[in-house]
Amino acid sequence: MNKVLRELIIVQFREYWRAPEVLFWTLGFPIMIASVLGLLYSFKPAENHRVAYIVQESSENNRQNLDHIKTNDIIKSNQKNFQNLAHFFENLQIDLPGKSIRKISFEKMDRESAEKAYRSGKIEIIVQLQIDGSLQYLYDPANERAENLYLWIDNRIHENSSNVKSQVLKLNQRGSRYIDRLIPGLIALGIMNSTLWGIGWTLIEFRIKKFLRRMIVTPMRKIDFMLSISIVRMGLSVIEAGILFLFARYFFDVRLQGDFLTFAVLFLAGHIAFSGLSILLASRTNNTRVGNGLINIVTMPMFLLSGVFFSYHSFPDWMVSIIQYLPLTILADTMRNVFLYNASFMSIGFSILYLVTFGVILYIAGLKYYRWY
């Protein structure tokens, strides 16, 4: 590392080190979000909700039995109940105490796809119609919304037919809890926020102070300056993610299932994507309010849409097709795949390439329009 770069990095770190309150707001905030959300699990805006229901078949290879089941009156009536209920629920606005569910739609699935949908957050509860005519609910009881869904569905079913037995099965094994989905998403969100606000503000502040132009009339190379900003921010992001991860690990036993190196490369790719974006956003303005607005307008939609706090699959399809390609969505989804499902490096290659390309293009565009004075 050359001397200029090293000095630039030291100077910036020192500013944080010597102003602990700045450091607190940089690092403390995401942890506050994680703890509040992690502990309460409850903050989620109202959304449409899908419930998977499974009609259990007693023995997959016994046709005889199957026929027998189909003649079983109780099951038949329950199945009918389900269909009726599904129809009934479809366009219904409901008011649950938590006001967190707007509409429930029922979808019939087989066990495998129901579990897959559950893991990816598309559904939060599975209702299984047992062979003996009873119901089984599978969800994470710590997820307040799933709990509400359960209570509500169960009430409706008992209003219709009081003799249906039901049973709750906890689906809270590691990896399928809300917190397991939340933490990788929060790490992704942390990279975005830390980079956009951190780099964006630093650049705008340097420009306002005219420190930027003071440096640029020396033979300092611009690339060293930009690299130093990016490296300092990377360092802070790593500390931030580390603290968040330790917190999640200690309090919620969240673990990284995937390979650490894969995670690290993804982290770097995310950092590059958002560094590029922040340099473009901060490339011209020398007004903090404009900077504020620009950063907000970019971060807010991603904050809400990218599936960090709740799944984006309940949005209309046309929106999902856009949301999927937001950098935060890509980063959060891939982060989750690495965290929860041990995704291999090869399998996330596209995401990494996408993020890096995105970052580099914006970086170049940002530098082209950059106002140094």
Add this chain to the structure above:
Amino acid sequence: MKSSKGKPIIEIKNVVKRYKDQLAVDQVSFTINQGEYVALLGPNGAGKTTIVEMIEGIIKPDSGEILIEGLTWKGDDRYLKSILGVSFQETRFMDKSTVSETLKLFCAFYNIGSGRVDEVLELINLSEKKNSYVENLSGGQRQKLAIGIALLNNPKILLLDEPTTGLDPQARREIWMILKNLKNQGRSMILTTHYMEEAEFLCEKILIMHTGRILAQGRLEELLAAHSEGGIIEIRLENETDALKLYDLISVTDSTCQLAEKTIYLKSKTPAVFLKNILGITEEQNVIISDLQVRTMTLDDLFILMAGQHLHE
């Protein structure tokens, strides 16, 4: 640094810079020779900063040419940056860095060993503050730090934009002494200022600027000599109506006379004759003079005669 006084080091040729509807610099040309200290003297908005920043390569002129050692800002940037020492009208450094850390950072930019830090601290007389955070420095100390940074690379050309504005007279003097002591090394300097005393004290050549144009330039003595045969007469009247009345009468015969509020300035080769006449006129017109001075010309007088306003307004 080899001293070869007299060789042009900065050449400004017909430079124009326009901001939307504001002509900030209007067809300005001048030359600065190696070893010369030059003052750009003018009131707020005269275009001083714009010129200096065009020389620094920060602002691009709309037309005209700027040559530094015969080179331009297209292609020779790194070399030019290495021979310039710059201090802006206003810069804030990293708040939580100390004085010597700040200097050290800039040493790295110029690829100079950090041994230079102590030398410069000595030069700008700021050694006792070397471990203070920049945010805790006084205005004068900050200004000294800014000059210190400008001096780090031992520049051939110093470009200082209002280095003493806002400082108390003592701090101003201290900076003058620092700058004066740097003079004997063949170094050139452009200094912008509102203060004539500063220009007189530090610079052998003075450019007087007003509304984007250079009104006069030359050595101080030349400037004054060209206009100072005889003396300056300053007549203050009781009220503005009287002033206007008298001004109208005088300006018929002397178009160079100037009116500023209740005071009329004019230059006369024969003050005694003029005074005799003027006293006659005032009596006749029933105009009351509250103050009257006759003195030799100063730079401020020169400025008022040329621009119709005080430097400090």
